[in-house]
Amino acid sequence: MDVEEPFQGRRRGSHGSTSHSTLPHNHPVNILYRIGVIGGSLYALHELKVFHNIVRNPDVDHQWFKIGLAATIAISAIKAYMELYEGKIRKQKIDYQKYKNSTHAVMILFLVAAISFHISLWGAYGGGKTILINIILGYGVLLQFMLLVPTWVQNLVTFIALTFFIQQYQ
DSSP states (O other): OOTTOSOOSOEEOTTSOEEOOSOOTTSHHHHHHHHHHHHHHHHHHHHTTHHHHHHHOTTSOHHHHHHHHHHHHHHHHHHHIIIIIIIIISOOOOOTTTOHHHHHHHHHHHHHHHHHHHHHHHHHHHHHHHHHHHHIIIIIIIIHHHHHSOHHHHHHHHHHHHHHHHHHHO
């Protein structure tokens, strides 16, 4: 599996035949959809004043937020290691069977990050809005961005964004 091409197979139809009805991941319609979802999600996060509240609101539990931030940095480090070193330099096939420990570590860290961010924002937004914010950020920004750009851009932008955010968050 090439880490640059997330989907190389075909989807199976209801009778086991291959279906050509799905668009390739780099089709203009998919690209426009992803850009639209990212733009709408960033606008929603701006309207909810998420960045401002994280940095300045005393109702945000900053200890829990730091735990979530640490888990996010660990996920990014594992992702970069697996894609760049194991996938590109060592030319290893990245799959679950070969890298179970890394996969499980990322899943646990993802759970820790999601719960930590939810707890940290609960005081400022309440339960419903924190779930909405996590979904907007996870699906609307992060997932769409990962499907839109190649892995080297993901890792570069992640490094720059986390460095900027840590600098602002002090």
